[in-house]
Amino acid sequence: MSLLDIGGLWVETAQLPLVRDVDLSLARGETLCLAGESGSGKSLTALALMDLLGPGLRRRATRARFDGIDLLDRGATQRLRGSRIAMIFQEPMTALNPVFTIGTQLEAVYRRHRGGGRAEARRRALHLLERVGIGAPERRLAQFPHELSGGLRQRAMIAMALMCQPDLLIADEPTTALDVTVQAEILRLLEDLQRELGLALILITHDLGVASRMADRCAVMYAGEIVENADRATVFRAPRHPYTQALLRCIPILGSAAPGTPLLDIPGVMPSGVEAGCAFRARCTSAAAECTTAPPLRPVERGSARCWFAS
Numbered sequence: 416m417s418l419l420d421i422g423g424l425w426v427e428t429a430q431l432p433l434v435r436d437v438d439l440s441l442a443r444g445e446t447l448c449l450a451g452e453s454g455s456g457k458s459l460t461a462l463a464l465m466d467l468l469g470p471g472l473r474r475r476a477t478r479a480r481f482d483g484i485d486l487l488d489r490g491a492t493q494r495l496r497g498s499r500i501a502m503i504f505q506e507p508m509t510a511l512n513p514v515f516t517i518g519t520q521l522e523a524v525y526r527r528h529r530g531g532g533r534a535e536a537r538r539r540a541l542h543l544l545e546r547v548g549i550g551a552p553e554r555r556l557a558q559f560p561h562e563l564s565g566g567l568r569q570r571a572m573i574a575m576a577l578m579c580q581p582d583l584l585i586a587d588e589p590t591t592a593l594d595v596t597v598q599a600e601i602l603r604l605l606e607d608l609q610r611e612l613g614l615a616l617i618l619i620t621h622d623l624g625v626a627s628r629m630a631d632r633c634a635v636m637y638a639g640e641i642v643e644n645a646d647r648a649t650v651f652r653a654p655r656h657p658y659t660q661a662l663l664r665c666i667p668i669l670g671s672a673a674p675g676t677p678l679l680d681i682p683g684v685m686p687s688g689v690e691a692g693c694a695f696r697a698r699c700t701s702a703a704a705e706c707t708t709a710p711p712l713r714p715v716e717r718g719s720a721r722c723w724f725a726s
Contacts, residue, residue, distance in 0.1 A: 418443045418615050423477035426463050434459050434639045446616040448630035456639040457619045461585045466492040498528040501576035502585040507568035511560040517571050518556030524578040543574035566597040585617045627651050635659045638685050638694040645718025655720035657699045
């Protein structure tokens with residue numbers, strides 16, 4: 416039985432659907448990467464799962480269950496959020512409250528969901544700061560977010576997410592704005608924590624290099640839809656959707672082109688609204704007459720793809 420089972424998830428404004436008909440499943444201990452360009456709907460999908468959408472946005476789904484619990488029940492989602500489902504937000508400087516110390520924020524999570532006293536919450540916070548590689552944890556608990564570097568803030572966010580020993584961790588671009596060395600450290604930390612704690616992990620990224628390293632399965636999103644969903648080997652060795660193929664062609668490979676050769680890109684831009692037919696057809700080099708009709712997410716070997724020619 417899947418830990419997370421989502422079917423037919425939509426995120427909409429009054430005028431426009433932003434995420435359309437998303438199906439996701441995740442087993443315990445598994446890593447699913449949501450990949451795609453900025454604006455493809457990855458973060459909105461995660462926020463919908465957590466019931467953290469902003470004003471004017473609403474979610475609906477044919478099914479949304481976490482370990483048998485209905486996520487469409489707002490009360491149930493509120494009880495799970497921060498406890499059994501936790502999220503590492505994209506920008507730790509804005510996700511952490513600037514007017515409270517790191518210790519106050521970590522302890523508040525534990526006391527809200529576990530009901531322990533302050534001393535118990537503080538012991539848990541100290542343990543986790545050490546576990547995520549933050550030295551001098553006593554001093555760090557007394558500091559404010561602006562007193563920490565970007566890498567330390569991200570580690571503090573990871574510690575906060577783990578305060579209540581969640582079953583599912585959602586990491587939204589956890590290496591954004593970090594230098595390459597710190598990025599590698601954060602990814603290694605997530606891998607270690609997942610093995611140690613048996614976490615299921617949803618990793619949101621636009622970096623296919625990160626996805627190729629971390630994913631068990633990869634769901635590629637474009638214009639609010641999942642266009643390909645398969646295991647890591649299939650996505651990176653034999654992708655079926657033209658968008659996935661184009662993304663992989665854009666990855667620069669050292670020594671593969673002469674100096675001065677322009678880097679490859681995908682011509683055009685992502686559509687800003689819902690268009691008839693395949694959303695990718697205006698940028699697709701293989702578009703044909705069939706593409707004026709929107710393709711469903713079709714089963715293919717070892718996965719699924721939203722393309723008439725994927726098979």
